[in-house]
Amino acid sequence: SQELEQSPQSLIVQEGKNLTINCTSSKTLYGLYWYKQKYGEGLIFLMMLQKGGEEKSHEKITAKLDEKKQQSSLHITASQPSHAGIYLCGAVPYNNNDMRFGAGTRLTVKP
Amino acid sequence: GAVVSQHPSRVICKSGTSVKIECRSLDFQATTMFWYRQFPKQSLMLMATSNEGSKATYEQGVEKDKFLINHASLTLSTLTVTSAHPEDSSFYICSARLGPYEQYFGPGTRLTVT
Numbered sequence: 001s002q003e004l005e006q007s008p009q010s011l012i013v014q015e016g017k018n019l020t021i022n023c024t025s026s027k028t029l030y031g032l033y034w035y036k037q038k039y040g041e042g043l044i045f046l047m048m049l050q051k052g053g054e055e056k057s058h059e060k061i062t063a064k065l066d067e068k069k070q071q072s073s074l075h076i077t078a079s080q081p082s083h084a085g086i087y088l089c090g091a092v093p094y095n096n097n098d099m100r101f102g103a104g105t106r107l108t109v110k111p
Numbered sequence: 112g113a114v115v116s117q118h119p120s121r122v123i124c125k126s127g128t129s130v131k132i133e134c135r136s137l138d139f140q141a142t143t144m145f146w147y148r149q150f151p152k153q154s155l156m157l158m159a160t161s162n163e164g165s166k167a168t169y170e171q172g173v174e175k176d177k178f179l180i181n182h183a184s185l186t187l188s189t190l191t192v193t194s195a196h197p198e199d200s201s202f203y204i205c206s207a208r209l210g211p212y213e214q215y216f217g218p219g220t221r222l223t224v225t
Binding site for chain 1: 145215217
Protein backbone atom coordinates (compact mmCIF):
# COMPACT_ATOMS: atom_id res chain seq x y z
CA SER A 1 0.00 0.00 0.00
CA GLN A 2 1.03 3.57 -0.49
CA GLU A 3 3.15 4.89 2.32
CA LEU A 4 3.71 8.55 2.86
CA GLU A 5 6.20 9.71 5.40
CA GLN A 6 5.76 13.21 6.65
CA SER A 7 8.23 15.17 8.71
CA PRO A 8 8.45 16.70 11.16
CA GLN A 9 5.51 15.41 13.19
CA SER A 10 5.24 18.69 14.99
CA LEU A 11 6.78 22.07 14.61
CA ILE A 12 6.80 25.14 16.82
CA VAL A 13 8.07 28.33 15.28
CA GLN A 14 8.17 31.98 16.20
CA GLU A 15 5.98 34.27 14.18
CA GLY A 16 7.84 35.59 11.19
CA LYS A 17 10.09 32.57 10.78
CA ASN A 18 10.20 30.36 7.73
CA LEU A 19 9.54 26.65 7.89
CA THR A 20 9.49 23.56 5.72
CA ILE A 21 7.45 20.37 5.91
CA ASN A 22 8.44 17.32 3.92
CA CYS A 23 6.49 14.44 2.46
CA THR A 24 8.16 11.36 0.98
CA SER A 25 6.55 8.54 -0.93
CA SER A 26 7.76 5.01 -1.44
CA LYS A 27 6.14 4.99 -4.87
CA THR A 28 5.89 7.33 -7.82
CA LEU A 29 2.80 9.45 -7.63
CA TYR A 30 -0.04 10.47 -9.86
CA GLY A 31 -0.56 13.55 -7.79
CA LEU A 32 0.61 15.00 -4.52
CA TYR A 33 -1.78 17.10 -2.48
CA TRP A 34 -1.31 19.40 0.44
CA TYR A 35 -4.12 20.12 2.86
CA LYS A 36 -4.48 22.08 6.02
CA GLN A 37 -6.78 20.98 8.79
CA LYS A 38 -7.80 22.23 12.14
CA TYR A 39 -8.60 19.14 14.16
CA GLY A 40 -12.24 18.20 14.05
CA GLU A 41 -12.80 20.22 10.94
CA GLY A 42 -12.68 19.47 7.27
CA LEU A 43 -9.69 19.67 5.01
CA ILE A 44 -8.67 22.89 3.37
CA PHE A 45 -7.14 22.25 -0.03
CA LEU A 46 -3.86 24.10 -0.48
CA MET A 47 -2.18 22.81 -3.60
CA MET A 48 -1.87 19.90 -5.94
CA LEU A 49 1.29 18.95 -7.79
CA GLN A 50 1.45 16.55 -10.70
CA LYS A 51 4.53 17.14 -12.75
CA GLY A 52 8.06 16.33 -11.75
CA GLY A 53 9.86 19.51 -10.75
CA GLU A 54 6.62 21.41 -10.40
CA GLU A 55 6.39 24.29 -7.97
CA LYS A 56 3.31 26.23 -6.93
CA SER A 57 2.81 29.18 -4.65
CA HIS A 58 -0.17 30.71 -2.96
CA GLU A 59 0.33 33.72 -0.75
CA LYS A 60 3.18 32.73 1.56
CA ILE A 61 3.03 29.01 0.93
CA THR A 62 5.12 27.26 -1.72
CA ALA A 63 4.98 23.58 -2.55
CA LYS A 64 7.42 21.65 -4.69
CA LEU A 65 7.47 18.17 -6.17
CA ASP A 66 10.79 16.60 -7.05
CA GLU A 67 11.68 15.33 -10.49
CA LYS A 68 11.10 11.71 -9.54
CA LYS A 69 7.66 12.59 -8.16
CA GLN A 70 8.35 10.89 -4.86
CA GLN A 71 9.12 13.79 -2.57
CA SER A 72 7.40 17.06 -1.89
CA SER A 73 8.07 19.98 0.38
CA LEU A 74 5.81 22.69 1.69
CA HIS A 75 7.48 25.93 2.62
CA ILE A 76 5.88 28.76 4.57
CA THR A 77 7.57 32.13 4.49
CA ALA A 78 7.23 34.61 7.35
CA SER A 79 4.83 32.42 9.30
CA GLN A 80 1.81 33.89 11.05
CA PRO A 81 -0.46 32.55 13.79
CA SER A 82 -3.09 31.97 11.11
CA HIS A 83 -0.81 29.33 9.59
CA ALA A 84 -1.18 27.16 12.66
CA GLY A 85 -2.89 23.83 12.17
CA ILE A 86 -2.26 20.35 10.88
CA TYR A 87 -0.72 19.99 7.47
CA LEU A 88 -1.40 16.79 5.61
CA CYS A 89 0.11 15.53 2.43
CA GLY A 90 -2.03 13.18 0.39
CA ALA A 91 -1.12 11.21 -2.66
CA VAL A 92 -2.70 9.17 -5.38
CA PRO A 93 -0.25 6.51 -6.55
CA TYR A 94 -0.12 5.29 -10.14
CA ASN A 95 -1.59 1.90 -9.48
CA ASN A 96 -4.50 3.04 -7.39
CA ASN A 97 -7.23 5.61 -7.37
CA ASP A 98 -7.69 6.46 -3.74
CA MET A 99 -5.87 9.03 -1.71
CA ARG A 100 -3.64 8.12 1.19
CA PHE A 101 -2.33 10.53 3.73
CA GLY A 102 0.82 11.16 5.63
CA ALA A 103 0.70 11.28 9.41
CA GLY A 104 0.42 15.04 9.40
CA THR A 105 2.52 17.87 10.79
CA ARG A 106 1.13 19.89 13.65
CA LEU A 107 2.29 23.47 13.29
CA THR A 108 2.23 25.97 16.12
CA VAL A 109 3.18 29.58 15.46
CA LYS A 110 4.00 31.59 18.54
CA PRO A 111 3.18 35.29 18.38
CA GLY B 112 -15.08 24.55 -7.32
CA ALA B 113 -16.65 21.18 -6.63
CA VAL B 114 -18.48 20.90 -3.32
CA VAL B 115 -19.06 17.86 -1.15
CA SER B 116 -21.43 18.00 1.78
CA GLN B 117 -21.84 15.70 4.75
CA HIS B 118 -24.78 15.28 7.04
CA PRO B 119 -24.96 15.41 9.93
CA SER B 120 -21.96 17.44 11.02
CA ARG B 121 -22.25 16.12 14.55
CA VAL B 122 -24.14 13.19 15.98
CA ILE B 123 -24.39 11.67 19.42
CA CYS B 124 -25.87 8.22 19.73
CA LYS B 125 -26.24 5.59 22.40
CA SER B 126 -24.18 2.46 22.43
CA GLY B 127 -25.84 -0.32 20.44
CA THR B 128 -27.74 1.93 18.07
CA SER B 129 -26.98 2.59 14.41
CA VAL B 130 -26.22 5.92 12.82
CA LYS B 131 -26.18 6.93 9.17
CA ILE B 132 -23.88 9.54 7.67
CA GLU B 133 -24.56 10.98 4.24
CA CYS B 134 -22.03 12.24 1.73
CA ARG B 135 -23.23 14.21 -1.27
CA SER B 136 -21.45 15.71 -4.23
CA LEU B 137 -23.45 18.86 -4.84
CA ASP B 138 -22.41 20.00 -8.28
CA PHE B 139 -20.84 16.99 -9.92
CA GLN B 140 -21.37 13.30 -10.30
CA ALA B 141 -18.98 10.94 -8.59
CA THR B 142 -18.77 7.30 -9.52
CA THR B 143 -16.30 6.83 -6.70
CA MET B 144 -16.43 8.14 -3.16
CA PHE B 145 -14.15 7.40 -0.25
CA TRP B 146 -14.70 7.20 3.48
CA TYR B 147 -12.02 8.10 5.98
CA ARG B 148 -11.89 8.19 9.74
CA GLN B 149 -9.67 10.24 11.94
CA PHE B 150 -8.86 9.68 15.59
CA PRO B 151 -7.62 12.51 17.80
CA LYS B 152 -4.16 13.68 16.89
CA GLN B 153 -3.94 11.21 14.04
CA SER B 154 -4.13 11.43 10.30
CA LEU B 155 -6.94 10.33 8.04
CA MET B 156 -7.19 6.61 7.49
CA LEU B 157 -9.00 5.25 4.47
CA MET B 158 -11.82 2.94 5.47
CA ALA B 159 -13.42 2.04 2.19
CA THR B 160 -13.92 2.94 -1.43
CA SER B 161 -17.52 3.33 -2.49
CA ASN B 162 -18.43 2.69 -6.11
CA GLU B 163 -21.82 3.59 -7.52
CA GLY B 164 -23.80 0.50 -8.38
CA SER B 165 -21.42 -2.00 -6.85
CA LYS B 166 -20.21 -3.18 -3.47
CA ALA B 167 -17.78 -1.08 -1.54
CA THR B 168 -14.18 -2.13 -1.20
CA TYR B 169 -13.01 -2.14 2.39
CA GLU B 170 -9.51 -1.63 3.68
CA GLN B 171 -7.90 -4.35 5.69
CA GLY B 172 -9.10 -4.33 9.27
CA VAL B 173 -12.34 -2.49 8.57
CA GLU B 174 -15.42 -4.56 9.37
CA LYS B 175 -17.79 -4.44 6.43
CA ASP B 176 -20.72 -5.64 8.52
CA LYS B 177 -20.18 -2.87 10.99
CA PHE B 178 -19.59 -0.04 8.55
CA LEU B 179 -22.21 -0.42 5.87
CA ILE B 180 -21.62 1.64 2.76
CA ASN B 181 -24.21 2.27 0.11
CA HIS B 182 -23.48 4.30 -3.00
CA ALA B 183 -27.06 4.74 -4.06
CA SER B 184 -26.57 7.30 -6.80
CA LEU B 185 -23.86 9.27 -8.54
CA THR B 186 -24.19 12.01 -5.96
CA LEU B 187 -24.84 10.15 -2.73
CA SER B 188 -22.94 7.68 -0.60
CA THR B 189 -23.95 6.69 2.91
CA LEU B 190 -21.99 5.19 5.75
CA THR B 191 -23.99 3.42 8.44
CA VAL B 192 -22.25 2.56 11.67
CA THR B 193 -24.18 -0.38 13.03
CA SER B 194 -24.38 -1.33 16.69
CA ALA B 195 -22.16 1.58 17.55
CA HIS B 196 -19.78 1.39 20.48
CA PRO B 197 -17.79 4.12 22.21
CA GLU B 198 -14.65 3.05 20.36
CA ASP B 199 -16.42 3.99 17.11
CA SER B 200 -16.42 7.59 18.24
CA SER B 201 -14.35 9.42 15.69
CA PHE B 202 -14.32 12.03 12.98
CA TYR B 203 -15.54 10.62 9.66
CA ILE B 204 -14.73 12.37 6.40
CA CYS B 205 -15.88 11.46 2.93
CA SER B 206 -14.46 12.49 -0.40
CA ALA B 207 -15.75 12.33 -3.93
CA ARG B 208 -13.61 11.69 -6.95
CA LEU B 209 -14.15 13.98 -9.91
CA GLY B 210 -11.26 12.85 -12.05
CA PRO B 211 -8.09 10.79 -11.80
CA TYR B 212 -6.33 13.56 -9.94
CA GLU B 213 -9.21 15.30 -8.26
CA GLN B 214 -10.79 14.47 -4.96
CA TYR B 215 -12.96 16.80 -2.99
CA PHE B 216 -13.55 16.35 0.71
CA GLY B 217 -16.61 16.86 2.81
CA PRO B 218 -16.48 18.87 6.04
CA GLY B 219 -16.59 15.77 8.22
CA THR B 220 -18.96 14.25 10.75
CA ARG B 221 -18.10 13.97 14.41
CA LEU B 222 -19.62 10.84 15.89
CA THR B 223 -19.83 10.43 19.64
CA VAL B 224 -21.13 7.15 21.02
CA THR B 225 -22.16 7.27 24.67
